[in-house]
Every structure is written in structure tokens, then in C-alpha cells.
Amino acid sequence: MKDAWVTVLKRDLLLALRRRSDVATTLFFFLIVSSLFPLGIGPEPAVLSSIAPGVLWVAALLAGMLSLSRLFAADFADGSLEQMLLAPQPLVLLVAAKVLAHWIVCGLPVVVLAPIIGLQYALPNDALLALVEALLLGTPALSLIGAIGAALTLGVRGSGLLTALLVLPLYIPVLIFGAGAVAAVQHGMSAQAHLSLLAAFSLLSLVLAPLATAAALRISVD
Amino acid sequence: MMQWQSWSAFFNMGGYAFYVWASFGLTVLCLVWEVWALRKRSAAALHLARLLAQDQ
Amino acid sequence: MIPWFAWMAAVFAMIGLYVGFAIAPTDFQQGEAYRIIFVHVPAAWMSMIIYIVMAAWAALGLVLNARLSAMMAQALAPTGAIFTLLALVTGSFWGKPMWGTWWVWDARLTSELILLFLYLGFIALQSSIDDPRKADRAGALLALVGAVNVPIIYFSVKWWNTLHQGSTISMGAAPKMVTTMLIGMLLMALAFWMYTIAVALMRVRCIMLERERSSAWVKELSGVAS
Numbered sequence: 001m002k003d004a005w006v007t008v009l010k011r012d013l014l015l016a017l018r019r020r021s022d023v024a025t026t027l028f029f030f031l032i033v034s035s036l037f038p039l040g041i042g043p044e045p046a047v048l049s050s051i052a053p054g055v056l057w058v059a060a061l062l063a064g065m066l067s068l069s070r071l072f073a074a075d076f077a078d079g080s081l082e083q084m085l086l087a088p089q090p091l092v093l094l095v096a097a098k099v100l101a102h103w104i105v106c107g108l109p110v111v112v113l114a115p116i117i118g119l120q121y122a123l124p125n126d127a128l129l130a131l132v133e134a135l136l137l138g139t140p141a142l143s144l145i146g147a148i149g150a151a152l153t154l155g156v157r158g159s160g161l162l163t164a165l166l167v168l169p170l171y172i173p174v175l176i177f178g179a180g181a182v183a184a185v186q187h188g189m190s191a192q193a194h195l196s197l198l199a200a201f202s203l204l205s206l207v208l209a210p211l212a213t214a215a216a217l218r219i220s221v222d
Numbered sequence: 223m224m225q226w227q228s229w230s231a232f233f234n235m236g237g238y239a240f241y242v243w244a245s246f247g248l249t250v251l252c253l254v255w256e257v258w259a260l261r262k263r264s265a266a267a268l269h270l271a272r273l274l275a276q277d278q
Numbered sequence: 279m280i281p282w283f284a285w286m287a288a289v290f291a292m293i294g295l296y297v298g299f300a301i302a303p304t305d306f307q308q309g310e311a312y313r314i315i316f317v318h319v320p321a322a323w324m325s326m327i328i329y330i331v332m333a334a335w336a337a338l339g340l341v342l343n344a345r346l347s348a349m350m351a352q353a354l355a356p357t358g359a360i361f362t363l364l365a366l367v368t369g370s371f372w373g374k375p376m377w378g379t380w381w382v383w384d385a386r387l388t389s390e391l392i393l394l395f396l397y398l399g400f401i402a403l404q405s406s407i408d409d410p411r412k413a414d415r416a417g418a419l420l421a422l423v424g425a426v427n428v429p430i431i432y433f434s435v436k437w438w439n440t441l442h443q444g445s446t447i448s449m450g451a452a453p454k455m456v457t458t459m460l461i462g463m464l465l466m467a468l469a470f471w472m473y474t475i476a477v478a479l480m481r482v483r484c485i486m487l488e489r490e491r492s493s494a495w496v497k498e499l500s501g502v503a504s
Contacts, residue, residue: 148423152416158406159406162403165398165402166399169424169427170423170431172392173427173430176434176437183441201430212419216416216419219415220416232299236310237309238309238311241311241314241371241375242310242313245314245367245372249364249368252360252363257480260480260481264480264484267484268487271487
């Protein structure tokens with residue numbers, strides 16, 4: 001069973017590596033969206049640093065959103081998804097492997113790029129650290145919950161936007177606590193509570209989301 | 223029990239006429255619209271069912 | 279059965295409105311504008327109750343693979359969305375004279391807004407899937423995921439709101455509740471509830487007609503011998 005899990009993980013990572021442009025576009029989107037806000041609002045460092053937590057998190061959410069359609073679509077198109085459904089290994093496990101691959105490919109780069117963009121927003125170092133920690137703890141939840149949306153909208157017209165409509169409300173707690181963590185540090189308080197809640201939410205998602213995703217896949221593919 | 227001095231006082235709602243009546247009016251409007259739209263849908267569904275039945 | 283519920287709705291509405299306008303006294307702080315709560319609060323209550331009932335029907339439909347349960351969930355969604363919208367709009371109309379702005383980002387209004395998104399997502403998903411059975415099951419799963427998330431979302435929004443307190447005033451600062459006010463709200467809530475049942479039954483009938491078009495009982499119903 002562990003072999004199957006590792007196989008799926010490796011396969012997804014390999015495929016993503018071959019289509020490096022997909023990863024790159026997610027990152028570029030994150031970068032571009034983050035650059036739009038100062039252009040729209042003004043370059044004052046004080047203003048930028050106050051909006052930074054929210055803006056960076058929303059940009060991360062949206063960038064993650066874009067990459068969700070790739071989670072299952074390719075496998076669905078070439079029939080390998082059906083094979084996974086028929087496999088003796090529990091679908092939940094295979095789903096978890098795919099989501100982990102997605103997070104490594106799309107979530108982790110955002111975590112790495114974010115502090116650099118945070119510098120553009122005049123965030124002090126402790127806030128930057130809080131940003132990285134929060135994104136690290138929160139982005140798994142984004143991938144996990146996003147997978148449910150991706151699975152529900154498989155093969156549906158206009159699925160990209162529809163997925164966004166379905167998943168963004170569910171992202172709101174992560175957004176609130178993620179941005180809150182950075183804002184707390186900016187105001188001289190500890191981000192401990194926020195980070196703990198983020199971690200708890202990610203853990204809860206880890207337990208429940210793959211189940212829902214597997215159920216959604218069975219509904220969508222059958 | 224009636225606490226309104228006159229009908230005009232009632233409609234005026236202590237100066238808040240616009241807000242109060244807009245709220246209630248919108249509520250009534252929405253609910254009436256929903257029922258109307260549903261009746262149209264029902265009629266259309268019946269009509270289509272009739273057509274299909276005739277085709278058989 | 280539907281006419282019975284429709285009449286009940288009308289009766290409760292008339293009594294409720296009478297209590298709300300004729301019997302309930304003027305509020306000390308908010309004057310007559312507070313009377314908006316006689317639609318705002320019942321609408322908000324209904325928006326939440328309908329979502330729960332919808333999710334329950336959806337769960338039943340998934341577990342028992344029952345078509346009628348799933349159709350009931352589908353039938354309830356639009357009404358729930360309308361009540362959510364009404365709660366938001368009447369909340370705005372209440373907020374403007376009271377607190378000077380058309381919108382406040384307080385915990386309850388913001389949560390209502392997110393609830394509207396959940397409703398719209400459910401409706402959008404179901405209408406975008408062609409196969410009715412698949413649409414039922416996908417929608418049901420979404421409704422359940424949403425239902426599980428609602429407490430989490432509400433908690434986090436509430437927390438977010440307390441963090442940023444300061445100048446914003448909570449919409450929850452309701453007038454000091456006199457019993458007549460409470461009775462008025464309850465009566466209106468009952469009226470909305472009866473209305474919802476009537477409308478949902480009407481809608482589920484439409485859905486059944488639309489889906490089972492070619493079956494024999496529909497042909498009989500439409501008055502053509504099969």
C-alpha cells in the first residue's frame with residue numbers, strides 16, 4: 001500500500017517537473033497579482049505594510065486556485081483516474097498522494113517566494129517569518145480543500161471559475177488566521193494562537209478532505 | 223393598542239419611511255417574484271410533458 | 279397540501295405584521311427604524327435553517343441513494359438564497375439610518391454573505407452538471423462540506439471581527455427586546471417557514487415533472503392518455 005502511495009506521488013511530481021511551465025505560471029501569477037495592488041493603491045510603505053498580510057494571502061489563494069484544475073484533469077482525460085478508482089488500494093490514499101504532490105509543486109514555491117514579495121511590501125523581518133510560518137501551515141489546507149472542489153467539478157464546463165466559487169468560501173478561515181498571524185506580529189503580539197489554529201485546520205483537512213475528495217471523484221467519474 | 227396617531231404617521235415611520243418600507247417592499251417583491259417564476263416553470267414543465275406525451 | 283401551507287403563511291404573516299406594526303412599541307433608541315427586524319431577523323433565521331435542512335436532505339439522499347431527498351435539497355436552495363439576500367439587504371437598510379453606512383463588516387452580516395456564496399455555489403454546481411443524478415450527488419457532497427465548514431467559518435469571522443473592533447459597531451446591537459417584539463419576529467419567522475415549505479413543495483413538483491417527463495404518471499397528469 002505504501003508503494004502505491006509513493007508511486008502516485010513520484011508520478012505526479014515527475015509529470016509536474018516535465019510541465020515546468022505550470023509551476024512557473026502559478027508563481028508568476030502570484031507575483032503579478034501582488035504587484036498590482038501597490039500600483040492600484042500607491043507606493044507608501046506604511047500603507048503597503050498594513051495591507052500586506054491580506055493582499056499576500058489573497059494572492060496566494062488565487063494562485064493556488066488556478067493550479068487546482070490540473071490536479072485531476074489530465075488523469076481524467078487519459079483514463080488513468082479511472083484506473084485509480086478501480087485500484088485495490090484505498091482511493092483516499094491515492095488522493096492524499098496527489099494532493100501532497102500538488103502542494104509540493106504549487107504550495108511550497110509560494111511559501112518560498114512570499115517573503116521576497118513581502119520585502120516589496122516593507123514588511124519587517126519578524127512579520128516575514130510569521131508569513132512564512134503561516135503559509136507553511138495554511139497552504140496544505142488550501143491544497144486539501146481545493147482538491148474537493150477540483151474533484152466535484154471534473155469534466156464540467158467552465159470548471160475553473162466554478163471551482164473558485166465553490167472553494168473560496170471554504171478558504172476564508174485559512175485566510176483570516178493566516179493574514180491574522182502576520183498582522184498580529186506587525187502589532188507586536190504573538191502569532192501563536194493564529195498559527196495553532198492554522199495547524200489545527202490543516203490537520204482537520206488532512207483527515208477529512210481526502211475522504212470527501214475520494215467521494216467526489218467517485219461521483220464525478222462514474 | 224394602536225399607537226399610531228394617524229395613517230400618515232404610520233406611513234412616515236418616524237422619518238424612517240424610506241428604509242422601513244423599502245425593506246418590507248423588497249421582501250414582498252422577492253417572495254412574489256419567486257412564486258411567479260415558479261408558476262411559470264411549472265407551466266413550462268407541464269407543457270413540455272404534454273408535448274412529449276403527444277409525440278409518443 | 280401546498281395551499282394549506284400557503285394559507286398558513288398568509289395568516290402568520292398578517293398576525294405577525296399586525297403585532298410588529300400595531301402592537302410593538304417604538305424603540306427608545308432606534309425609533310421606528312427598528313421595525314425592519316421583523317423581516318431582517320426572520321429572513322436570517324430562515325437562511326440558516328434552510329441550509330441545515332437542505333444539507334440534511336442532501337445527506338439522506340447520498341446515504342440512502344434516494345432521489346426524492348436529493349430533489350428536496352435542490353428545491354430548497356433558491357428559497358434559502360433569496361432569504362439570505364433579503365437578510366443582507368434589509369440589514370443594509372437597517373444599518374444606514376442607524377449607523378450611517380450601507381454596509382458594516384460585522385460578524386453576522388459577513389457570515390450571512392459567506393452563506394450566500396455557499397448557496398450560490400451549490401446552485402451553480404447543480405446547474406452546471408448535465409446528468410441529474412450526478413448533479414444531485416455532487417451537490418449533496420458540496421452541501422455537506424459546506425455544512426461542516428459553516429461553524430468553522432462563523433467562528434473565524436467572529437474572531438476576525440473582534441480583532442478589528444474599534445470603530446465598527448455590531449449589527450447585533452438590537453433594540454432592547456420587549457416581549458411583543460420577540461413575538462412579532464417569531465410570527466414572521468413562522469410565516470416565512472410556512473412559505474418556504476409551500477414553495478419548496480411547488481418546486482420539487484416542477485423538478486419531478488422535468489426529470490420524469492416520459493414516465494407514465496406524468497403523461498396521465500398532463501391529461502394525455504398514454
